[in-house]
Amino acid sequence: MNLPVIQAERLEKSFDGQAVLDGLDLAIAPGQIVGLLGTNGSGKTTLIKCLLGLLRPTAGVCRVFGEDAWDMSPATKSRLGYVPQEAELLPWMTVQQMCDYTGAFYKHWRADDVQSLICQWQLSPDQRTGALSVGQRQKLGVILALGHHPDLLVLDEPVASLDPSARRQFLSTLIDRVEVEQNTILFSTHITSDLERIASHVAILRAGKLAWFGPLDELKDGCKRLRLYFADGAPTDLDLPGLVRWDRHQNHAVVTVASFDQGLLDALHRRWNCDVRVEDMNLEEIFLEWSGAAEVPSTVATEVGS
Amino acid sequence: MTVQPSQFEIHPSSGIPIYRQIIDQVQALIVGGHLHDGQMLPSVRAMATELGVNPMTISKAYARLEADGVVERVRGKGMRILRPAVDGSAAQRLKQLYPSVESAIVRGRQLGLSDKQILDLIRKVLRENPL
Numbered sequence: 086m087n088l089p090v091i092q093a094e095r096l097e098k099s100f101d102g103q104a105v106l107d108g109l110d111l112a113i114a115p116g117q118i119v120g121l122l123g124t125n126g127s128g129k130t131t132l133i134k135c136l137l138g139l140l141r142p143t144a145g146v147c148r149v150f151g152e153d154a155w156d157m158s159p160a161t162k163s164r165l166g167y168v169p170q171e172a173e174l175l176p177w178m179t180v181q182q183m184c185d186y187t188g189a190f191y192k193h194w195r196a197d198d199v200q201s202l203i204c205q206w207q208l209s210p211d212q213r214t215g216a217l218s219v220g221q222r223q224k225l226g227v228i229l230a231l232g233h234h235p236d237l238l239v240l241d242e243p244v245a246s247l248d249p250s251a252r253r254q255f256l257s258t259l260i261d262r263v264e265v266e267q268n269t270i271l272f273s274t275h276i277t278s279d280l281e282r283i284a285s286h287v288a289i290l291r292a293g294k295l296a297w298f299g300p301l302d303e304l305k306d307g308c309k310r311l312r313l314y315f316a317d318g319a320p321t322d323l324d325l326p327g328l329v330r331w332d333r334h335q336n337h338a339v340v341t342v343a344s345f346d347q348g349l350l351d352a353l354h355r356r357w358n359c360d361v362r363v364e365d366m367n368l369e370e371i372f373l374e375w376s377g378a379a380e381v382p383s384t385v386a387t388e389v390g391s
Numbered sequence: 392m393t394v395q396p397s398q399f400e401i402h403p404s405s406g407i408p409i410y411r412q413i414i415d416q417v418q419a420l421i422v423g424g425h426l427h428d429g430q431m432l433p434s435v436r437a438m439a440t441e442l443g444v445n446p447m448t449i450s451k452a453y454a455r456l457e458a459d460g461v462v463e464r465v466r467g468k469g470m471r472i473l474r475p476a477v478d479g480s481a482a483q484r485l486k487q488l489y490p491s492v493e494s495a496i497v498r499g500r501q502l503g504l505s506d507k508q509i510l511d512l513i514r515k516v517l518r519e520n521p522l
Contacts (some may be wrong), residue, residue: 118445253443260439264446281403283445302408302451365406 087115090152090237090269091136095151096145097293098131105131107293108145113237113286114267118259120272120280120301121289122368130170132290133241136271137167144168163191166235170228170242176215177314180208180225184232185340191233199232206254219246227255231262238262240272244279254274256283277368287368289375293350296375297343301368307344308371313337313353323347341366341374394426396416396441418461421472432462433468446488455515 086145089112098106105128113119123129134140136147146276147154174183180203188194203210206224208217214225223246223258230238238259244252260283262268274280280287280301285303288296297304308329313319321330327343342349345363353361366374399416401409420426432438432453440448453470456462462470499509 116447118447256443257440260443260446262437264439278404281409282443285445285447302410302448305406305408306411367406368403369404370406 089113089148090115090117090150091239091271092148093132093136094146094148096132096135096147097143098128098135098140099143104143104293106135106142109290109294110290111295111298113271115269116263118263118265118270118284119272119286119288120284121288121290122275122277122280122372122376123273127290127376128293129290130241133239133273137165137239153221163193163233164236166230167238168223168226168230168234168238168243170245172222172229174214174217174222174225176389177213179211179213180217181210183214183225184229187229188232194233196232197230198234199217202228202231202258205258206251220248220251223247224251224255225297231258232263234266234267234268236268238268238270238272240270242273242275244274244276252279259283268301277372281368289372291376293325294352304343305365305368307342308366308374309345310364310366310370310374311340311342311345311353312362312364313357314362315339315357318358320357324371325353330377393430394420394433396438398425398444399438401442401444403444410450410452410455413438413449414455417452421461427473428472431465431468432456432472434469435460485489 091111091113093109093111096106096109096111097104109132111132121129121132131140135142136154137149138147138157140172141155149157149162150161152158175186178186184196184199184391188196188199206228208221208224208228214222217225223243227240227243230240244255244355247255256279259270263270263283272280286299287297287301288295307327314337318336319333321333323333323340325339325340325342326349329343331338331340350361350363353359398420399413401412403409405412407415415430419425433441435446435449435453438449440442444451453462457464457470461473463473465471496509499512504512
């Protein structure tokens with residue numbers, strides 16, 4: 086197994102005694118494209134900042150290419166590209182000046198590449214960055230992070246302000262890079278359809294921990310919604326392996342499980358002799374199930390009618 | 392005439408993983424007579440770029456097709472279709488078709504159609520798609 090590119094071990098981060106990250110473990114291997122999902126305020130940005138050494142963990146440790154993130158060498162930093170939620174630009178510089186200025190910090194800056202991205206993404210080199218729209222600023226932020234061809238690219242909500250065609254352009258640039266250079270990407274987003282196109286892995290952040298981390302295909306193959314129909318009333322207790330959440334009704338139950346397979350189906354038949362309908366779920370639905378789920382599965386208040 | 396990436400229709404937001412959609416569509420193209428043995432699949436790169444999906448996803452689909460004996464890897468050239476994928480006994484193949492037919496019938500009943508109406512529709516669709 087290759088050394089993880091980026092890693093968190095028992096990471097904790099609190100603000101004013103309020104825990105945002107609560108003993109989180111994560112290890113991203115080279116070549117993985119990881120989409121980070123979480124509701125607003127779940128700590129995606131905090132996690133990203135801790136991973137990159139921009140915030141000091143309350144406890145635990147983060148490593149980038151094996152080095153402590155809080156104390157990274159310049160050589161390691163030069164292998165990183167980071168796009169913050171709001172690109173930090175110097176408003177008096179033009180797009181071109183901003184690129185040249187950023188490039189001056191890097192040994193292996195590819196000015197020609199940057200030039201063609203500016204052109205492809207329809208930015209005008211002579212415009213002052215202070216006059217750019219939010220979407221244009223975001224584009225420039227991405228270009229600045231790609232200019233030195235980083236081995237690890239970390240993006241915090243990179244596409245939130247981009248229009249659909251700009252998003253597709255952005256995705257295809259990433260896809261090109263990944264194909265040719267095998268680099269590693271971590272990005273947070275709310276737009277699950279983008280994530281579904283390019284992510285190899287998904288991390289779902291909930292209650293300060295990763296509720297799920299693994300290959301996207303495995304998540305889609307395994308995470309299913311089951312409708313169980315019971316001949317003589319739904320049981321009050323349903324302990325299934327990998328249960329995400331369930332709603333109990335009189336004679337049926339709607340159940341979400343993380344890893345559905347034939348074994349589980351057989352077990353359901355054996356134990357409750359129930360009729361089972363299996364539904365596929367897309368990432369958005371899966372995300373809603375995970376993020377809406379309480380730690381302990383709760384039953385809906387249908388008892389009244391029974 | 393070889394198959395183009397644009398002949399594939401990918402729904403990233405479907406509940407079915409993209410690699411499976413590609414596998415299913417390659418098999419459908421073969422069954423439908425649009426892909427013959429000896430023809431090549433588009434390159435991983437062409438597929439990834441055209442469909443806007445992660446190249447690893449395409450590679451995975453191709454690797455599965457190779458493992459299933461649908462295509463073979465030709466060094467330096469790509470993936471070549473092996474033979475029409477008619478595998479297994481008739482009973483096994485019928486079993487594969489069963490869920491699709493079942494869900495169509497359930498849907499038909501939901502729409503309040505009679506058994507005869509459903510059967511007539513199936514016959515009509517069969518007529519419209521000659522072998």
